[in-house]
Amino acid sequence: xxxxxxxxxxxxxxxxxxxxIGAGAAGITLAREFSGQPFQVSLLESGDLEFDGETQSLYxxxxxxxxxxxxxxxxxxxxxxxxxxxxxxxxxxxxxxxEKRDYVPYSGWPIERHELDVxxxxxxxxxxxDPEAWNIDFWxxxxxxxxxxxxxxxxxxxxxxxxxxxxxxxxxxxxDDVVHAANVTTYLNANVTxxxxxxxxxxxxxxxxxxxxxxxFSVIPKIVILAxxxxxxxxxxxxxxxxxxxxLGNQNDLVGRFFMEHPRFVAGKIVPANPxxxxxxxxxxxxxxxxxxxxxxxxxxxxxxEQVTDVNARLLPMFSETFINSFKSENVRSxxxxxxxxxxxxxxxxxxxHLGRVIxxxxxxxxxxxxxxxxxxxxxxxxxxxxxxxxGGEEALLTSYLxxxxxxxxxxxxxxLPVEYIEVKTRVESAPNPNSRLTLSSERDALGxxxxxxxxxxxxxDRYSARRTLEVMGVxxxxxxxxxxxxxxxxxxxxxxxxxxSHHMGTTRMSKxxxxxxxxxxxxxxxxxxxxxxxSSVFPTSGSGTPTLTLLALALRLADHLKEKLA
Amino acid sequence: MTDKSDINRRQFLTLILGLGLATFMxxxxxxxxxxxRFRHEPLSVRFAHxxxxxxxxxxxxxxxxxxxxxxxxxxxLTDLIAASLAGDQELVxxxxxxxxxxxxxxxxxDFDQGRVANVEGWLLSETEARLCALAALV
Numbered sequence: 001x002x003x004x005x006x007x008x009x010x011x012x013x014x015x016x017x018x019x020x021i022g023a024g025a026a027g028i029t030l031a032r033e034f035s036g037q038p039f040q041v042s043l044l045e046s047g048d049l050e051f052d053g054e055t056q057s058l059y060x061x062x063x064x065x066x067x068x069x070x071x072x073x074x075x076x077x078x079x080x081x082x083x084x085x086x087x088x089x090x091x092x093x094x095x096x097x098x099e100k101r102d103y104v105p106y107s108g109w110p111i112e113r114h115e116l117d118v119x120x121x122x123x124x125x126x127x128x129x130d131p132e133a134w135n136i137d138f139w140x141x142x143x144x145x146x147x148x149x150x151x152x153x154x155x156x157x158x159x160x161x162x163x164x165x166x167x168x169x170x171x172x173x174x175x176d177d178v179v180h181a182a183n184v185t186t187y188l189n190a191n192v193t194x195x196x197x198x199x200x201x202x203x204x205x206x207x208x209x210x211x212x213x214x215x216x217f218s219v220i221p222k223i224v225i226l227a228x229x230x231x232x233x234x235x236x237x238x239x240x241x242x243x244x245x246x247x248l249g250n251q252n253d254l255v256g257r258f259f260m261e262h263p264r265f266v267a268g269k270i271v272p273a274n275p276x277x278x279x280x281x282x283x284x285x286x287x288x289x290x291x292x293x294x295x296x297x298x299x300x301x302x303x304x305x306e307q308v309t310d311v312n313a314r315l316l317p318m319f320s321e322t323f324i325n326s327f328k329s330e331n332v333r334s335x336x337x338x339x340x341x342x343x344x345x346x347x348x349x350x351x352x353x354h355l356g357r358v359i360x361x362x363x364x365x366x367x368x369x370x371x372x373x374x375x376x377x378x379x380x381x382x383x384x385x386x387x388x389x390x391x392g393g394e395e396a397l398l399t400s401y402l403x404x405x406x407x408x409x410x411x412x413x414x415x416x417l418p419v420e421y422i423e424v425k426t427r428v429e430s431a432p433n434p435n436s437r438l439t440l441s442s443e444r445d446a447l448g449x450x451x452x453x454x455x456x457x458x459x460x461x462d463r464y465s466a467r468r469t470l471e472v473m474g475v476x477x478x479x480x481x482x483x484x485x486x487x488x489x490x491x492x493x494x495x496x497x498x499x500x501x502s503h504h505m506g507t508t509r510m511s512k513x514x515x516x517x518x519x520x521x522x523x524x525x526x527x528x529x530x531x532x533x534x535x536s537s538v539f540p541t542s543g544s545g546t547p548t549l550t551l552l553a554l555a556l557r558l559a560d561h562l563k564e565k566l567a
Numbered sequence: 568m569t570d571k572s573d574i575n576r577r578q579f580l581t582l583i584l585g586l587g588l589a590t591f592m593x594x595x596x597x598x599x600x601x602x603x604r605f606r607h608e609p610l611s612v613r614f615a616h617x618x619x620x621x622x623x624x625x626x627x628x629x630x631x632x633x634x635x636x637x638x639x640x641x642x643x644l645t646d647l648i649a650a651s652l653a654g655d656q657e658l659v660x661x662x663x664x665x666x667x668x669x670x671x672x673x674x675x676x677d678f679d680q681g682r683v684a685n686v687e688g689w690l691l692s693e694t695e696a697r698l699c700a701l702a703a704l705v
Contacts, residue, residue: 268688474690478678481671486688 002179004048005190005211012217016042016185018562019207019221021192021236022228024081025548026534026555028170028178029126030225033559035181039566042219043178043186044209046228047078049171054212058191058445059232065436065455067498068261074502075229079188080171082229082502083548088163089293090129091545092120092553096300096310097429098541103307104461106258106432107541110512110521119553119560126552128167130290134159139294143287145280147294148482155476156299157281158312160546162291189213191447195224195240195248197528204531210447223562227534227555230504230547231259234438234537235452237508237518249508249525254518256438258509260430260542261500263458268424268470270315272483275418282315295427297544298469306472308465309429310544313473316423323417329404331361364403424473424485426466427501429544431459438507456500463489503547508537523558534558611645613663614698615705617670628703630686631696644701648694651677670694 008014017039020027027043034041047055055078061071076084093113100108124131132138136147136157147157167173178186187209194208207219226233234256240248247255281294295312303310326332334354341348348354370377436457440450467489474485489495511517514526519538525531534555536547543550608616618624632639638647652669661669677683677692684696691699 471690475678475681475683478683478690478692479675481675485690487685487690488688 001184002049002186002188005044005187005209005217006213006215008187008211008215008217010215010217014042014217014219016040016219016221017566018042018223018225019044019219020225020227021207022046022081022226022232022535023079023171023178023186024227024229024535025083025086025170026551027225027227028080028174029552029555030227030534030559031181031184031186032174032177033556034563035177035184037183037563037566039183039222041181041184042221043184044190044192044207044219045079045186045188046191047076048188049079049175051076051078051084054446055189058447058449060445061452061454062441062443063454063456065457066494068454068456068500069502071231071452071454074500074504075231078171079175079186080169083168083170086163086168086548088165088168088291089160089546090124090127090163090549091158091160092134093543093545093550094300094310096303097543097545101304104309104431104541106434106516109540110510110517116550116553116557119556120549122556123549123552127163127549129161129163129549133161133290133292139281139287139292143281143285145278145285147281148277148296149480150476150482151480152476153299154302155473156297158295158297160293160295162284162293163548164289164291192228192236193239193447193449194242195226195236195531197243197248201244202527203529212446221530223530223532223566225532225534225558225562226508230507230535230537231438231452231454233533233535234507235440238438238440239449249518249528249531251527252515254434254509254516256507257434257436258432258506258540259436259438259454259456259504260432260506260539261456262427262503262542262544262546263430263462263494263498264314264425264427264501265466265495265498266316266423267313267426267466267489267495268474268485268487270422270424270477270483270485272419272422273481274483275420277419277482279315279317279419279422283317296473298472302472306468308468309431309461311429311465311469312427312544313469314425314427316425317419318421318423319417320420326404331357331404334358335405358405361403361405364406424470426469427544428462428466429542431461431465432506432509432541433457433459458494463491463494501546503536503542505536505539505542505547508533509540510538511540522561523554532558532562609645610649611641611701611705613666614645614648615702617663617666617698618702621702624699624702626703627686627689627691627696628699628701631684631700632703634686638697638700639704641701641704644697644704648697648701651694670698 018034018041020030020041020043023043023045031041031043046058056072059072059075059077075082095113098109098113121131178184189211190209192207193210195204196206197203198205204221204224207221207224209219210216226236228236237249237255238247249255284291284293295314297310297312334357337348338354338358368379368382370379437455439453441453443451445451467487470485470487477483477485508518510519510521510523512521519525519533523532523534523538525533536551538554638644652673673694674692677694682693684691684693686696
């Protein structure tokens with residue numbers, strides 16, 4: 001059942017068994033898992049069923065560190081959360097991501113990868129993914145695009161698979177499941193402003209809720225699960241400071257610290273030995289019903305050997321302007337329209353004009369020869385122009401003397417456009433850095449709550465990992481005769497195109513030791529018996545894979561843990 | 568050290584094409600003429616004339632020599648390159664067309680065995696970096 005929280009009587013007290021804060025990917029998944037269970041669930045969602053600017057503005061904050069998106073940008077604050085605009089990229093973490101690595105300070109999860117296997121399977125099903133899709137051998141048989149033929153296994157191929165568009169919008173896909181769950185009540189327009197504990201601070205006793213309309217009420221839960229996102233989870237804990245000035249669960253000053261993103265930037269270029277090398281596997285493409293993109297990465301063994309974090313390299317082919325311009329030309333457009341008209345049998349508007357354009361373009365080659373000569377004689381003016389343009393400038397003359405359509409046809413003849421060079425855009429597993437953090441700012445939102453200040457910082461290991469990864473890849477490219485790499489990473493400044501991936505991780509990290517983490521191995525807040533956190537804020541390390549699949553697996557594991565606890 | 572802007576992508580692309588690492592542009596007929604013309608030239612000259620785009624090779628070569636001035640000598644470079652290939656006597660008899668696959672094989676071996684030069688961010692085989700250096704001196 002859905003209730004508009006603005007209709008709840010002011011100062012009402014609602015008793016419940018499990019209170020879930022946030023109806024994004026994790027919150028909705030938890031609610032669905034609890035559906036039909038012998039306990040009551042209250043799901044509190046700040047927004048409504050659709051986007052609302054006033055609610056969204058509650059996400060505003062300040063950015064005082066590395067350049068980053070405006071804090072309200074990457075996240076969405078309504079039912080479905082950020083899945084409402086999520087790109088859908090899914091990649092599981094690998095075993096190395098969970099291990100303690102001596103060369104990565106603060107690394108190591110309190111659980112092992114295999115403990116999530118069964119939950120990854122369920123998460124894969126929820127996201128409409130194919131479980132075989134991360135197996136490269138699977139693609140070698142099915143994909144029309146080949147992977148690059150490196151020698152040995154130092155450089156590997158990894159895959160991101162996309163959750164289908166009609167599945168990944170959780171707010172729509174799973175809305176009916178939530179609304180029809182008899183034991184789940186969803187309160188929309190319900191903003192959590194404070195989480196209160198008993199005097200000992202060991203048990204949550206009340207969750208305070210405020211609406212933008214001005215009304216307030218409380219929820220008295222047996223168990224609370226905070227599932228408001230990687231940034232907002234930390235904020236709500238820090239704001240719960242009426243009893244505990246440092247914030248709830250923050251006795252060791254860890255809440256908000258270790259903010260991790262997946263920094264991405266162009267770190268180099270590849271000039272391929274064969275300009276017609278296939279890059280299709282590394283672009284977004286479809287194989288059957290599956291949409292995927294391939295990346296290059298170093299094998300886990302090489303990562304350990306080189307003491308680098310996991311860096312995924314995306315390959316972006318750059319074609320010469322000559323070919324791009326031909327593809328976009330009016331002549332090629334006219335040709336496409338004529339072909340389409342022919343195929344459909346429908347008359348084309350301005351047919352004569354389009355036909356004339358195509359004929360004129362296809363006759364461009366006539367300029368190569370002297371007009372009116374009884375036999376084909378090279379036009380000396382044109383011949384001189386071509387000789388002057390050699391070497392290197394001949395490509396620019398292609399469209400003048402062959403025409404746009406002929407240049408366009410080259411793609412069919414040579415099975416692809418010649419690549420001029422390939423940009424290498426890295427996505428880096430950033431090392432946990434306690435100085436990269438969220439804190440409360442002095443600015444307040446419409447509910448009178450302190451906004452957040454983000455100070456995103458990276459670690460020297462991040463830069464070293466990107467550079468060293470490309471160095472290894474460059475050597476392997478040469479070894480395989482595939483081309484040459486130029487590394488363009490400065491020793492000091494980050495590239496101008498440095499950006500995050502809207503992946504917010506680490507701010508309530510997981511560890512068995514309360515001095516190293518905010519939550520334990522079951523995602524329970526250290527020091528509190530009845531409070532848990534779901535979402536990527538619990539990640540101790542970021543991996544280079546996208547977070548949604550893993551946060552869903554963790555949410556499913558938490559759901560099973562609580563079902564057992566409450567049984 | 569040469570400014571990074573001196574070795575831009577376009578220069579490097581034309582260099583790679585010139586070395587025949589790309590197969591898109593087959594060597595024109597003039598290549599065979601060049602091969603015959605230079606067959607009896609000293610090895611250093613034959614190495615230097617392997618590049619279709621000698622200007623690009625020079626730029627890379629100059630950057631290499633700035634980093635490793637000890638190799639800034641035609642004979643030194645020629646000896647270093649030849650030593651890693653078949654040996655002087657055989658190379659003298661080898662045609663330029665035959666030299667190219669020998670060099671390409673050597674370049675791949677360089678990468679395999681860690682003989683890699685970083686020239687203005689470009690990761691090159693030592694052999695190709697030295698060939699560029701020779702082009703800058705000859």
